[in-house]
Amino acid sequence: MIYTITLNPAIDRLVFLEEPLAKRKNNRAREIRYDIGGKGTHGSYAMSKLKVANLALGFAGEQNFAKFTQILAEKAISHQFLAVPDCATRESIILIDPDNLGSAMVTEPSLKVSVKEKQSLLTFLAEHLKPEDMVLVAGSQPEGFELADLKELLTVIQKAGSFLACDLSDEALQLAVELAVDFIKPNEFEIEALIDGQQTIEEKLADLAEKITCIVASRGSKGCLCYYGGNQYKVTAPKVSEINDTGAGDCFVGSFLATFYQTQDIEASLKMASACAASKVQHEDSSFFDVTEANQLIHSVEIQIEEENYAISNRKSSPS
């Protein structure tokens, strides 16, 4: 089974305005749409679309729990979120001017989790995880969930022997590297921040690959670099006309992990992930992608392999 963990999800409220947003006036909305915000749930969405069984876990506020789970259900995401009493899952309000003239985003403060809920999540994982499972921990942490809590969470998953994928940023990403998790997906800026010294990005990645089974370094529309099994894979994404690249990374991670979990074939996984992300950026929605479209785009993904581009030492095994 694959589990995704979204510690700090959001409900995206897309507000389509009749006229461009202006202060000191009543701005009328012509339509409201809802979507799930939160990298783990986006991963689950991509996995579910590829028909790979998974369960979305995490914390969600009790006050708008029904709304939250309704959106998950509409997106066919299997879920088992823990309800946090006396608070609401934060909303991201996205105010969209007509004719794509621009938008403004307003994000609310996160919910606050207590020791009780943190313990419930750890207990669930300790009781359910098996070595053949895969876990994706993605996105930011809510209030009350400190770096020490994240360390405890990642450690519980590692103790269970499950394949641990992390899509994290800043000090959380740094922690994932220190704990030598099985998968990370840093962008170029994050790689720069991870290692000091006079190395090139490729040298830095090769160093990281000494302890991390699989690294995908995203380079936006150019594609990505992947380090796995002693090889470097340079992936060139299909050329498509981009409408909205928000959520492309989450789509990549979800479809990559789903394919890798099923096939353990790194090239097939990179191709499917690049194709799904290339489909995603052609759609306005921040999570939607078309599987049929992706299956056509897969033939346009180019992969250049450089074997033994970096030293191999004490590398961990792929998930069984």
Place this chain on the structure above:
Amino acid sequence: MIYTITLNPAIDRLVFLEEPLAKRKNNRAREIRYDIGGKGTHGSYAMSKLKVANLALGFAGEQNFAKFTQILAEKAISHQFLAVPDCATRESIILIDPDNLGSAMVTEPSLKVSVKEKQSLLTFLAEHLKPEDMVLVAGSQPEGFELADLKELLTVIQKAGSFLACDLSDEALQLAVELAVDFIKPNEFEIEALIDGQQTIEEKLADLAEKITCIVASRGSKGCLCYYGGNQYKVTAPKVSEINDTGAGDCFVGSFLATFYQTQDIEASLKMASACAASKVQHEDSSFFDVTEANQLIHSVEIQIEEENYAISNRKSSPS
């Protein structure tokens, strides 16, 4: 009993921003507060604060019904709203810059009521209303609730013999005048729109008072003109330092009707209403007022009475 009817309520979501609202960036909110939006519920709030029993009625969307009734409960408003399936009560999102540098309001489309819900409201009223009751119909109409529906609603209330107060605008106000309801509260612009011709505002009001028991014409911070029982009452509001006048009219209507229902004393009612509204404008919140403060301000309300300022003909009686 007093009933208030809010056909198209809203949930006010007050979003306090960390920095002034700007497009093309992530605007972080430091705090979210909720309030009820909807003139009838604001009337009920004022009545309840003055300890006059009342019941707030109307339509509210099923999807956020719990949130809606929770806010009503927090404001100690007795309520019996009809849940409209498959839709949400609209939210008014008020984005507030720090240090009161300005705000932007975004209003969502209203819910849509069906024949079934409209009939349920009419049935409830027909079964419960008694001649000694008072009903306030206030605010806009939701989608699916046409002017003909409003006419049917007002007629059912009039058939029950209850005192019918309307705080309506535009063609709905015009309809209330045509049906000769018992109370209206137009502002100066609305009076201009109600009657054609070369009359002064006072002449126009005197004409309206021929068929409407009680008219309160608001003049903002200057006070109001009231026509009742053949007299004209010129009410001068207490001078206070105004912070936020939003909701002052609803506060006036609610406290006026509550006092008038209990005492049938027009002067006492006008004084209490002016004092409550003068307290309201000194507070940031769009509904809160301080009853103790109002009871002090009541002594600063000045009323100038001009008897038989206009012809009396066929005037209706006040509520028993």
